[in-house]
Amino acid sequence: MPIITLTTDLGNSDHYVSAIKANILRQLESVNIIDISHNIPTFNILHAAFVLKNVYKEFPPGSIHIIGVNTESSEITPHIAVYADGHYFIGSDNGLFSLLLDIKADKIVQITTSSDSDYENFAIKDVFVKAACHIARGGTLELIGSTVDDFINKSSKLVALHDRNSIRGSIIHIDHYGNAITNIHKRLFNDIAKGRKFSIHLGNKEHYSLNSIKKKYNEVPLGDALAMFISTGNLTISLNMGAASTLMGLEINDTVRIEFYD
Secondary structure, three states: OOEEEEEEOOOOOOOHHHHHHHHHHHHOOOOEEEEEEOOOOOOOHHHHHHHHHOOHHHOOOOOEEEEEOOOOOOOOOOEEEEEEOOEEEEEEOOOHHHHHOOOOOOEEEEEOOOOOOOOOOOHHHHHHHHHHHHHHOOOOHHHOEEEOOOOOOOHHHHOOEEEOOEEEEEEEEEOOOOOEEEEEEHHHHHHHHOOOEEEEEEOOEEEEEEOOEEOOHHHOOOOOEEEEEOOOOEEEEEEOOEOHHHHOOOOOOOEEEEEEEO
16 A cells, blocks of 8 residues: 655645645545644745654665655745655655755656646645655656756755864754754764763854763753754753753754864
């Protein structure tokens, strides 16, 4: 049974998500439709990429992932379908795919099939669903579009800068609990640290400085701040039983600087 996942900024208070699912069910007799999230902040491709990036590999190979964030097409941002890492992805070429995928895609096509509607403002339902159902029935990408070489690259937003004695990154995601997730990965931290002492500074908030990495929240007293690497490998700033984003005033794009010393 094919799997189609949905990641959108449509929310759950309107009819939009149900309309998407209804159109999938009209085209496929048997399908698993999985909601990854419909609470992506509107038009926020960085948030969408982060969420899907950290879950798509949990699905079986061949799964089809519809990404409904900032979906209006133009000559600069066409609709595309991508096959990479054993999975299919469908969305707008607005920079999201370069944030989502760390590897080169096996195949990319610009979707050229006609919409299932005379309207052009609901591409998720009228374009993406049609493409997803075609793939789910065993159809090839070449039948729904023309091959292109690459997609728009905005991956630099997820790259932390570094030199021998420091790493400069930023907060790229605030989760449901108020944890501030950075683009500083454990691999980079270990490569630069080499066992040295360090201090973590949060933006211009110099009164927030941390000098250790914890493995569990309860390693610090209730309400205290801590830094830890979560399952994705990203360095995260948290509070034990509190929301770091609210109580520490942390926001997306805030700078996080780590300085190492002997």
